[in-house]
Amino acid sequence: MDTRPDPITIVPLRNPSEVMRLARMGSAHQNRLSFMRSLLRSLKRENWCFDRPVWQVDAQGVGHAVYRAIGPRRTYSLVAFAHDLPDHMRSDRVIATAWDATFALFDGTPDADDIARLSRNVPKQEAGRISDRELSLSRANRSVRLWAHVVDRLAEGAQPDAEQIESVGYLMRTTAVYGSGKFGAADRAVLAERTIMSAPFHAEMLAVWLIRSFSLDLVEHMARMKGGDRAARIDPPLRRRLGIGNSTGLGMAPFLVNHPALLNAWMTARETAIARVRALPDATPQSRAVFLNRLARARENAAGWRSEHPVQIPKLDHLRADLDRLTAHIDAGVLDQVAPWDALVRWSETTLSMEGQEQLVALILEPYGDLVDDLISTMATDETACFRIDGTMSVDALRRIIADAYDWATRIDHGPADACARFWYVSEEKLEPRLGQRHEEPGGELEEPLDISRALCALDVALSGEAGETLLADFLLRCPEYRHTVRRVQIAASRPYSEIRENLIDATMLPIDILRCKLAFFGANRFDPRSDRWVRICLYRNAPFPDEMADAPEDDWA
Amino acid sequence: MPVVTLAEIDATCRKAARGHGCAWGMAEEAGKSARWLASHGLPGAEAIADMLSDGAQCCRRTGRPCALARGVALADRATLIDAQPIAIDTTAQPLLILAQMGRAADALGQAFALEWETGGATLAPQSLSIRGQLTPSAMTCTAIDPGADGTAPLAHSRPVKDARWTALTALSHRILVPASDASRAGAGAGTHDSD
Known part of the structure; x- marks a missing residue:
């Protein structure tokens, strides 16, 4: 992947350690790139x-x-x-x-x-x-x-x-x-x-x-x-x-985990669009008019958005309050200052809930089709090109990538029962992905490789027993069980948004957050979770x- | 013969290899290799089915690399290959060596030549040409300048031999978990949905 900074961007992209968290992904809203x-x-x-x-x-x-x-x-x-x-x-x-x-x-x-x-x-x-x-x-x-x-x-x-x-x-x-x-x-x-x-x-x-x-x-x-x-x-x-x-x-949830390069492409496009708009020195009257129009639509959408799910109800309350606060802040003249969109986003980060913050970054793209719509062409990615493992990389080099890109994973202790409470599997009944309770249900030995953080920790331990100059090709010939994870690490090396930075087998993980992120990229709205693992939405309203x-x-x- | 898509060949071979006991990362190589071969009109799913059904060559039993593992080990080092021929021991499914080096050619934008007793193959980015019969025999591999005489892959669906597809499907089902009341609960909407 091209990792050079986007030429139009002078504001850095939001940090993957913030963007790739489920609480934020689970607050995503549709936007121009949907x-x-x-x-x-x-x-x-x-x-x-x-x-x-x-x-x-x-x-x-x-x-x-x-x-x-x-x-x-x-x-x-x-x-x-x-x-x-x-x-x-x-x-x-x-x-x-x-x-x-x-x-x-x-x-x-x-x-x-x-x-x-x-x-x-x-x-x-x-x-x-x-x-x-x-x-x-x-x-x-x-x-x-x-x-x-x-x-x-x-x-x-x-x-x-x-x-x-x-x-x-x-x-x-x-x-x-x-x-x-x-x-x-x-x-x-x-x-x-x-x-x-x-x-x-x-x-x-x-x-x-x-x-x-x-x-x-x-x-x-x-x-x-x-x-x-x-x-x-x-x-x-x-x-x-x-x-x-x-x-x-649930069937849709593993998709984002199983397509790390694609997830990175989608996230990078969205974050680049946000950064391009934040880098603008001012907001023209025409841009303001479009923004205010879309803000009004967002308020109307939030007002009519219904859910009875205990997680979503307070999120909706926060969103409605956030949009009121945002409207008042704009009325007070925030868009008159230099780099107004950047100022607005910075303000939101200390003032609004996650729902409100993510709604705002979606809304600021609205006036700027000429500036951001071209990014659509970067959202499809050739996954075959990055699937190949470079076996000539040394164990030391891979360790450095892990230290840099997976510190969030290696910090997790997967020992406690709750930290490995779930396992992802495919059901015999319908060939559909499901989530099991490891300590209560049979089938854990047939787990799908979605236990990313735990697998990373296991790889990290295995690599610590290897000489630093050992080629990965040699390591993997002896230990093919790490091949899947080594591939992910090499993909992540130049793709900072490729991993959901969470323990996906933790007892508290909410699959609806993964679904929400993907469905927002589709362009859905009115997300209405009906449990922790399925959601109703509306498309093309x-x-x-x-x-x-x-x-x-x-x-x-x- | 069932007519299947490249995506189905990839997924079924990956799951079958996993069902056979291969590590996930190796199972992924099996799927992608079968897909690559099929896209070039070669019996990739059949090669994976044959390899998985032949217990005598399974690397987990013999301790010696199977055709898939041999191809993978070679492709992992593809950037080190130059004009100096690398020797590859005889494998029962030489197609899988082709697949690994063909995928390396696609990914690296580099061309490789494989030679064996009765023929050879040129593996260039999005291009394959084969001379002579491909039978189990020792091979050599070199890096070469890409030529222009190969054929490009095609993405359409294609038939796979019945017995092999049945065998792959059966193996792929070994990774499925039987349903339980707990697993059904909460996975989707209720069984009756009238709102």
Whole structure:
């Protein structure tokens, strides 16, 4: 990786020892670099067109539809299957076997044979099989409460209740959105050379955005079937308020740990963007106007953000108070001073809660697309290049990296029961990552290598018995059990944001913090933890729909 | 024959090697090597399946490096390789030597030549060419100037031989933990979800 300082930056990036802590990662907010936003910006800039060439859905809401995104070089199509799911079978769990709707994102325009093939496989999800003509596989369930309300109201020719829309936020909730070679879908390398799809998770985010359109089309269709000519369509401003829900469980948590170079790329891009804005000598009236507008949206978002989780409730209280304090501080003229954004961030670090601090660093990027949006191109990374171990490095050199980059890990005592209370594993039942209680449950010997800090300590001890000039190639030939950890250390040597600097097997570790960080990079909001290991979120709330893209201002919705 | 993606070849071979008992870091090499071979149209998953099924060459039993370990040891020292040929003992899966040096070529932007009794291979960044039949035999490895005669990897899905894929899948399941009530609790939404 290029470790030279960013040429525009004169303010240093925030220290990894602060940024890579779970309390802070678990307070992350969506920002200009979030993948949903960069996707819609790209679609807008490249003048993509959208249509719905197929709509074959019957009066019971069963059938299929195709939504196309047509770009200058490529076309992608969401193939949606609508099902008639009995209420008692509705579950957001990955372990469910039936859904209200299932989807595949097709590479191109599918013909009848493609749709027939997909109709035999996509509704089965993991039990089916897609091909490398498809980029993603996903499913969604209705929000039963809101769905029935919206259908009933529209069928009567009336509009749904705005408060009910606000309190739920979506008509459908996706669960897993599989891509990157899973269940037969095209390998990530297929997309690596494509302009829009080479950015992380853009294929998945495109699928979800089109699913949102499908959820609205289906609810209006059902209202028409019920109300006939009387039926109304949802008013566009109300329609905009509907996003797509998502339930994200533990399965997503190991991703950030298993992709250290990618995590570093994402974090470095975000931190570089923050530092670039902090380095600005002043804030123009136009920049202030955009910032204040987005601050107002953040307050509105915080006001409507609901959670009943004991960890999230006080965080939301703090966030709302922080945003009030921030508004008052700005009213008092903080933006009139030299380097106003830097002053604001410094002020926040001693005044606001973690939620407020992370909301602020997201907000200060808003006026500065010209300054930060280019960083999107650094957020995809070739992981094969850094996967290779340099076996010609000496044991001494590796020790120096550990002392420098892993002091946080070697300081942890993993001896106490609580410090190694958990183990990450993959369940036989559903091939899904889970977290076990080491001292109470069987299976600890089948642990996945996510015990990063403990493994680092073991490596450190093993290296202390080696001569300093020993080549790692020789050490690893004798002791291959350290190979995984040596690889991480070499990756971390030039990638300061590659490791979550926490004991990931500690009794107090909260997986929802890892999920929140990743989902904020996607662009999610309204995080609502439902336990310490799964979270509900909303995606694309307030975003333009495909038919609004041509007239909607660029990236002015989040 | 099942048609699988490169990502599935990588993941299944990694888990199978781990299920067999390889260290995680070695299992990762197995996955990436199988993926690299498959991307060049070679039977990478099959080579890993054959290696894992052959107890006689398992380095944990014999104390001697298996084909994977031999390739890894060579690739770890790739930057020390020059025009002076390095000798590599006969291995049952010489494809795995190719894979390791091919991946080193990709990562380092450097080219290597492997020679054996009945042929040879040029491993350049994103490029592979093979001459003659590849059979278990002693090899030599040198660093060379990259030529332009190789073929580039392709990312599409490809078939893997049934029995080998079944064997790999069975091995990969050895790392799974049976479900318990405790493990199900809290991993996701409740079983009935009507809100």
